[in-house]
Amino acid sequence: MNKLAPQGLKKKKRGMKVPYLGRISLFWCDDCNVPLLDDNHCDICKKKGHKLPVSPPGDIRPAFADDYITLWKCVDKQYGEGVGETLLPTSKIVLISRIGGLDRTEEVIVDGKILGILQFNILLNDFEFLPKLEGGILIYKIQEALTLSPKKHINLNNDGIPFVLNGKSILVPGVESFSEDINKGDHCLIIAKDNQSGKSQCIAIGLARDSSSNFHEMFKNKYGELAKNKTYIKQPPIIEIKHIEIDINQKKYNSDDDFEQINKSILISLKNAYKANYQYLQRRIKKSLKFIRKTIADIKKPVAVAYSGGKDSLGVLLLVWKVLGPNFKIFFADTGLELPEVLDNVQQIAKDLKMESNLIIESANDIFWKLIESFGPPGRDYRFCCHSLKAQNIMKIINTIYDGEKVLVFLGARQYESLNRMRSKLVYVNSFIPLQIAATPIKSWNALTLWLYILFEPVKDFESENLLEVSITPLYYEGHERLGCYLCPASNLSNFKLLKTSHPKLYERWFSFLDTYAQKHNLPKEWVQYGLWRFKQYTPQWKNFADSLNLSIDYNSPDSSAPLSLNIAKGFSQNIDADFSIKGKFSHTLKIDDFLRFLPALTNDFHWDEFNGIIEINSKFKNIPYALKIFIDGSFNLNSKEKEFDFYKLTELLTGTVSRSLYCNSCKTCINVCTQNAIRLEMGKILIDNDKCINCYDCITHCPFFQLAKKALKT
Ligand code: SF4
Ligand code: SF4
Structure with missing residues (x-):
């Protein structure tokens, strides 16, 4: 169990692994209701704060107007009109902490508690709020205070309560009733009536296994799991959330018209954090x-x-x-x-x-x-x-x-x-x-x-x-969490959704290009829709996502600019002459004139046998001799007598050289990185000066197409 979890809460499952990027340091002064960046003391009241169990990487930032409005809208949509703004008023500092996820996924921190997660659901193309237990408890209290009709509720009967408090799923026999608005995958408030006080409270958050309409079917059969128990009160009696007041009469904004005022009010609240720190x-x-x-x-x-x-x-x-x-x-x-x-x-x-x-x-x-x-x-x-x-x-x-x-x-x-x-x-x-x-x-x-x-x-x-x-x-303030190139592949789909409304012409230009590219390369529409264009090679998460949609993306096309690939026809082996060798074939035939222009960066010890269409190289790599024959059809044979010879690296550099010869677009990166001034651009063609080149390979490894070469090697 996470020792830092608030008392009474049980952390059920570890989240996705996120690399450690630095010390996570966030504390909270409950008296002044402000975040503290170290635990020394609050500079306003001089008292110590308590530590918050923020998930990695811990790059906490303040929420601004668009964040508040986004949260209000999705909390209201899920849990009822007015709940969002009552839960997250501009008079309170809201912090956002980005965590791992397919798209924008952030912990939402208010009143010194992590109340839930704001997540962009790429299938729905919209945000959703996933409350944690404390968020759920507060949302339920606000719903009651605002006398709203039940939303996303599953009400337990007396038999069901002990099971849920033990972490068990929410099953038909333990359920009294439920609201009619539940969809599969919703985060539901699991409600129990406290027999002593007669009050109802949220005691768990459940992930709906099905929709309300199908729950009726389960009830007819007297069997079935309505929701998976995500997080629950471990030890009754029900936990009290201190320091949090629900004020249903506070000023309400019109989120479309009052943007400036909302942001002004947020900055006033935030100034207290500056004073406290x-x-x-x-x-x-x-x-x-x-x-x-x-x-x-x-x-x-x-x-x-x-x-x-x-x-x-x-x-x-x-x-x-x-x-x-x-x-x-x-x-x-x-x-x-x-x-x-x-x-x-x-x-x-x-x-x-x-x-x-x-x-x-x-x-x-x-x-x-x-x-x-x-x-x-x-x-x-x-x-x-x-x-x-x-x-x-x-x-x-x-x-x-x-x-x-x-x-x-x-x-x-x-x-x-x-x-x-x-x-x-x-x-x-x-x-x-x-x-x-x-x-x-x-x-x-x-x-x-x-x-x-x-x-x-x-x-x-x-x-x-x-x-x-x-x-x-x-x-x-308007929701652009990252600036820089507006079409950067590091952007989330939520960024592109925002771009569509904030800068429609820029959005249109980029997505027209992607649509045309997809058509030309026979790529499915989902390649554009779900931002799969942002990867040449999927991370496991994105691979699972593509698999879940039965999408297979094949970049190969009859187009001559199709990515280079390499088949190692015969892997690293020892042959009769006691040589060690690799035999391979590139997917493309060599453009021989271009290849010969780039080859001097790899080696000067080559001979071009035009009659037979073979380039023969007898040279040294990392001081170990090797022999390499490259045929015009793209096949090659690399030999060395030394087992220590770095076959992989040399094959990588060779592939990089082939890649440059096929795709070079005169971007000049290699000219800039060459410390020997050995490269020049003439009539749109890169030329390498044999006399100046010291074969450091920097121009090969810094060419943008070297990344393609590395991928070709992995295929
Ligand atoms: S960076 Fe310059 S010196 Fe190094 S291999 Fe390329 S051309 Fe030669
Ligand atoms: S770095 Fe640019 S100019 Fe140099 S070979 Fe690669 S694509 Fe061509």
Whole structure:
């Protein structure tokens, strides 16, 4: 049992595994009803808080207007008109903690309790609220207080109560009655009458096995399971939820018309969290400022901040501003896929900080739309676009402004966002942007720390000390939980649903492309509908989902741009001559002229036998000799006398070379990564200079098509 679970609750089952991205630190001051970012004390009442058992990764953030409205709407739809706003009034701070799931899935924290989970159901194309026990208890009390007719209720009889309190399922013999609105999969309130007090209360949450109409059938047969017991009160008497008052007379908003007022009211509530965490926040700021000062002193290079229009880079921008005032550059790499509000915000921020002349924007314009003609849509496991659009823009800026000198660039990367960011160093060089020395001063901040900082920490004019107004893009308040490219494959389907209404023209352009691509490649409509285009290779979760819909996605098509695949005709084996060998065949015949252009990056020791259509290579890899014959039909034979020879890696690099020769679209990534200046683009073709090339293979492994090559190797 989870020791941190509130008393009386039993955690029945472990959730989906989510990688550890950092310490999860969330406490609550019940007296002031505010979250605390560490357990020292609340800066308002000076009392200690209690820890909340938030699920990983623990990147807790405040809910804004659109979050509240979304919650109100789906709680009302499920449990009755007015329940949502009474449960989650704007006078209370609501926190959101993203957890693992197929699409947007978040724990909802109010009054120091995790009341439930907000989840986007991709089959329904809508949000649903899955109450936890405490959420269910409160929802039932609110339903009673508002004198609503029963919704999603299963009422137990006296015989059923002990079974449910023991964690057993809700079966026909233990049920007195139920409401008529239950659908299969609903989270139902399991209600019991307390014989002593005569009051009814929610004692468990049940997952409906069927619909109300079919429950009647079960009752006729006197047999059947109405609901699975998800979570229940372990020890009667029924738990009391302290510190939570239900106020049914509080101000109610019209969620469509009162958006501004709702957000204003939320920010007023949130300001208390800033006050309660003031000292903690000052410690975090001080530490980050110290890091910035030290890094600037150590690196001794021109300084810039890579601003994206998002909250993370805004936090870093304001920190660097505290250290340097306006004496640094702001880089903005416009991918050509930014929302207009983001572009406005970039200009506005520069104005707010009086740094217009220090803002440097490099735009990729329409490059993405050209790239996808040959790359197809990007995927979570195939993000060629970031390298081509972002990294190259930053390289262009640095090359233009600093003439090839290295630049210290502060980034808003935070470890709670991904495993890669968690693992990266505080100061590092990304091989795609070799001229950028990246430094990450807020790496260990969680989203709540960051929001309290950018929303409430005063920003003073460096000279006059007057307070400055700093603009935050309103998109965050409107439900855009992540900014950046609007069609990023990392987006959830809930993001695309929002995009459809918030920016219909942008949505239309992208989904027209996907529809056309799907038709051309004989892909089913579900490939677009359920966002399966966002993966080249499914994670187990998505594979299960595709299987559950009986979808088999076959990317192969007669199109010449079909993905490369490789059959290892004869695996790693020892032959008569005591050589070790691999024999394989690519799905495509070689475009020999193109292949020969790229081959020098793999090796210079080759001979092209035009008469027989064979390339013969006798070379060394990792100091071990090997012999490789590649035939024009795409088959090859790789031999080495040494068992230690790295067959896998060399085959991977060979596949990468074939991949480049088939698909290269002159994106220039390889030109940027080559430290020897051995690559140039002439008449739209990549050329490698044998004399300069040192066979480091960086251009092969950094080519966006190398990812395809790796996949080809796995097939
Ligand atoms: S990156 Fe440059 S030096 Fe390295 S293999 Fe490619 S061309 Fe050669
Ligand atoms: S070979 Fe170079 S230019 Fe061509 S796609 Fe790969 S990285 Fe881009």
